[in-house]
Amino acid sequence: MGRPGLDPGTRELIEYPYIIVYEVHEARGEIVVLAVVHGAQDQKPKEE
16 A cells, blocks of 8 residues: 655555655564655755
């Protein structure tokens, strides 16, 4: 479920207005939520 994420190995689930970024660890039977961001925010921090 969810689409491939911006970072390799991550997935994203849209639950309007939020984007839930997660990893699936099938061997451990886990889903790890990495971030929940508002859809209007940038997902990647700006590099200086």
